[in-house]
Amino acid sequence: MNAPTPTAGPRGCPFAGTSTSTATAPAPVRGRHAATPPAGPAVPDPVGLARSVLGVLRRTGKHFLPAPLLVRLDCLRHRAGTAGPYFAAFLDCVLDKYDGRFRNRTYLALPLLEAMLDDPATGMTPDRLAAILMSDVVRFELAAATRPHRPDDRPDDRTLGTRLRHARRFVELCSAGGTGGAEPVGAVADWLDATVQPVHVLHDEYFFIRALQCHELTFTVLVADVRVATRAVRAGAPGAAAAHLRHASGVFARAAVLFRVVATMRAATFHEFREFTQGASAIQSDQYKRFEAACGAPDRARLSADAFAGVPVVRAEVLAGQDDLSRAVLETRRPGAPGWDSLDAAIADLEARHQRWKAAHRGLAARMLGAAAGSGRTEGVPYLDRCLQNRLFGTLLAA
Ligand code: HEM
Numbered sequence: 466m467n468a469p470t471p472t473a474g475p476r477g478c479p480f481a482g483t484s485t486s487t488a489t490a491p492a493p494v495r496g497r498h499a500a501t502p503p504a505g506p507a508v509p510d511p512v513g514l515a516r517s518v519l520g521v522l523r524r525t526g527k528h529f530l531p532a533p534l535l536v537r538l539d540c541l542r543h544r545a546g547t548a549g550p551y552f553a554a555f556l557d558c559v560l561d562k563y564d565g566r567f568r569n570r571t572y573l574a575l576p577l578l579e580a581m582l583d584d585p586a587t588g589m590t591p592d593r594l595a596a597i598l599m600s601d602v603v604r605f606e607l608a609a610a611t612r613p614h615r616p617d618d619r620p621d622d623r624t625l626g627t628r629l630r631h632a633r634r635f636v637e638l639c640s641a642g643g644t645g646g647a648e649p650v651g652a653v654a655d656w657l658d659a660t661v662q663p664v665h666v667l668h669d670e671y672f673f674i675r676a677l678q679c680h681e682l683t684f685t686v687l688v689a690d691v692r693v694a695t696r697a698v699r700a701g702a703p704g705a706a707a708a709h710l711r712h713a714s715g716v717f718a719r720a721a722v723l724f725r726v727v728a729t730m731r732a733a734t735f736h737e738f739r740e741f742t743q744g745a746s747a748i749q750s751d752q753y754k755r756f757e758a759a760c761g762a763p764d765r766a767r768l769s770a771d772a773f774a775g776v777p778v779v780r781a782e783v784l785a786g787q788d789d790l791s792r793a794v795l796e797t798r799r800p801g802a803p804g805w806d807s808l809d810a811a812i813a814d815l816e817a818r819h820q821r822w823k824a825a826h827r828g829l830a831a832r833m834l835g836a837a838a839g840s841g842r843t844e845g846v847p848y849l850d851r852c853l854q855n856r857l858f859g860t861l862l863a864a
Contacts, residue, residue: 511552569749596639600647664741684752704804710811746841749775760857761791
């Protein structure tokens, strides 16, 4: 099914005034990106407006947002900057289907999460934000469980218990480094709800989106660890590099818990909403591919195939010749010197954890997807089978 297309409408931007109502007034223009109207007043209450839009979105699913509302939001884009980075990021995500640029990045509202991480006032770190997001799953599930009406797609009590147990475990693991509480405050509290924009109306899509967001944040931590380890190798400190890689291996435990959380979803539920997620896939995850490239430059075949086609920025970083851990080790290794044995062991451990991660992902995908193609337009499980052959540190093994 296609996203709704806005129909004809009158002139001017209905949001030019001060009202934050999201009543579906007649559409002002036909088509995408209406000609920029003259600059109007600043958006008066961006948080309130976003909440009103979300009220509609949660009732319909992003795929089915009413065309007049989409056109009115389109009309606000030229003033989004006046409302600050959060509102601009919100519009960027909410209008992705309308613009025909629906992708993993906007499905998961990553621009909004990045705004939280970039905002010095939030003091947010990827670990803490991941803890907040998964705590929000616990809150969401518990609130839904106390509602008298139980829609068909809600988990039964046993499944809910399993989901909550794994979600709480994930929060614990993220908080282990003493990163601070999982209670959102300030701008994070204001915009947290806006970071879940389901395409459909099924209960389980909420936690699915949160799990994938936590995946991005987890791999953000892994990228940082490997890059710091690379700099330590270059500085002649392989022992320090090993310590950073051991931290990275620990973080993989967290990534594995995400699969256990997602495994509590029924395949039938997944198939119901994935009809509307076509075009968005974790194959477009910048941080996952950045992690891989930080360990060692992918070979030419992988770099020019599906795996990197969806991450053009990361591909460009690799082609620009960025440093990576494998290269740093090959260029500086001094066998027998202190620290190298522990670094070799840490590299082997990280490789093994990544292999286990891929195998667990492949198992989950096979159960949920069967023989269906991937939403990233690969053949699905056969693509993941081939990925099992890849190694993070293949050039080191070959040397
Ligand atoms: C319902 C559960 C899931 C299914 C059916 C599934 C399926 C797939 C498929 C078929 C691909 C290949 C690309 C494509 O065509 O889309 C893929 C890639 C990927 N998935 Fe999943 N996935 C699931 C859950 C997850 C979760 C929970 C995560 C992370 C926590 C994840 C992370 C990834 C990553 C990083 C890739 C890129 C792999 C690469 O290119 O090497 N997936 N997934």
